[in-house]
Amino acid sequence: MTSEIVTTGISEPDTQKIPYDLKNFKLSKILSNNTSRKTVVVVGSFPDLSEDDLALIILEKSAFTEENVSTDSKKSFFANLTTVENDLLNNIYGSFRCFPSENDLNGIKTTVVYPATPKHIQKYSMRPKFIIRETPELYEEVTLPFLTKSQFSLDWVYNILEHKQELERIVSEDPDPANGFVLVPDLKWDGKAVETLYLLAITHQRNIKSLRDLNASHIPLLKNIRESGIKAIQEKYGIEESRLRIYFHYQPSFYHLHIHFNPLSNEAPGIFCEKSHLLDTVISNLEMVSDYYKKATLSFVAYEGQELLDIYRKKGVISGPLNEKNGKSEVDEPNAKKLKLDK
């Protein structure tokens, strides 16, 4: 979510001055509130600085550290309890709200974008999502023409395949033009913590856009990626095959065939059943029906604001009337206050 923001100041010392005082922030709208992850995103302004410039602020409660719960540490939760509110006491179960005095426990990670562009605000706004049941006919009539017309440049992919970029990041490679691939870290991965490992296998073949283009002739390619990818990960990171999730996205974020690898313990974005397809299932499907992906109905998810969703909506494939004004429903914004932007 915050990939373009580097959050640890290991770089050179800051000489820039902080141009705003957070105490002067004036809220316009809560863009999203994730009550599981304990993050909230708000937009507003610093009226003392400008009436027009928008500020986007992301607040996130900090995770617990070992020191926070160690009972040997003077900074621990237990040593620093002040008020304890008792909610419930029933047999062996007790529930409390505790307020520690130690700062380290109360830290809130605060990310500020100022001035923020409408693009920043759109990125952090919770957008409703819709499931589209794409039959083979709808793929041919709607999705394929759209993605042919609006395809982003794949130069960055070709740069990796041709060793013009990210050469030092390559985890493993098989140069075979038919069955070969390059295995590289996904940008989401910090390259360090093995528990959040996230790699992409990108095929050398350039004519396979997505799952939809696969047929039985690609089984050797898929099995090669499977076996070689597993072997490389086992050797380099010590993670066994049985601990790996290996899958495709549909729709993918770019239309050059690629396969995601991460440990089951990594609850990576986009691994839900409406978006991801296990490589093993894909191989099994192609072994059963050689043109399975020419015949299958594939569901996928589209977000409000995506052009493809609008095209499907115009075709009448998305059921139900939307609130035309903002395209949102209560379901997606349980905790969001709907305030007008000052702008």
Add this chain to the structure above:
Amino acid sequence: MTSEIVTTGISEPDTQKIPYDLKNFKLSKILSNNTSRKTVVVVGSFPDLSEDDLALIILEKSAFTEENVSTDSKKSFFANLTTVENDLLNNIYGSFRCFPSENDLNGIKTTVVYPATPKHIQKYSMRPKFIIRETPELYEEVTLPFLTKSQFSLDWVYNILEHKQELERIVSEDPDPANGFVLVPDLKWDGKAVETLYLLAITHQRNIKSLRDLNASHIPLLKNIRESGIKAIQEKYGIEESRLRIYFHYQPSFYHLHIHFNPLSNEAPGIFCEKSHLLDTVISNLEMVSDYYKKATLSFVAYEGQELLDIYRKKGVISGPLNEKNGKSEVDEPNAKKLKLDK
């Protein structure tokens, strides 16, 4: 110094006394630490009370409320900033660690189980998970004999179908013995917040254990559940078809065919691609190949400690040597301190 205890029970006043002082807790082990959800589970003891009794404590940072970020409130994050640490300032991006003085922002939900049984501790221990690639042969040889032998009683399901239990909870019903079903709230749902809606459709047919038993003859049943379920949810909860995730689990938690319904916005447990199968995909598969689920390789996830995993492991299907002592790897316990239990 002892901590001040305030009782905020909305229920009848507690007459039970809190038998422990959290300040005296002594940590033995961190059982799990979820850095996304900001929860940590620890086990230890209260040595002043007993050397033998174990205490299980779950700490969870609180989610943000509207009041926490409203700039009109005196209790807001912005009004109560004390220390602000600057991590980074780069162009329009700033990253800080802030420490609010307001208690409401610093609350930590604390759940105590004391004395805790080994079962409590097992429940909250992070258990490694493994993916098993179940071929049709392995299903027949391993999974089917296991689940036939160890099947839990389905009486609670039959009680619902026969209106002996949960009658008032039924959302919709079709009594047809072949294609009928009962739609009821899942126990995970509080029955209130539409954004976390979670319903189960349970078939009146009693001889379908799971996905594996489905064939083309069941397409009318599946389509009936799809259409009638969508209609009932739209009428009762106002959620459109295009906002719904409708799916099976494999392996299911009980072996009587049932289908899960929840809104896409609900990131419900178990919706990952290694566990869940969209109903639309299942229908498409059966329309393509009438005995698809007799021929398919179906991957599923098993947890350390599950008997089925041990059986597969003895068959040599789970790759890679495990650390036999505790069956855990680094991947699943990135932040867990491995301490021996005092006991």
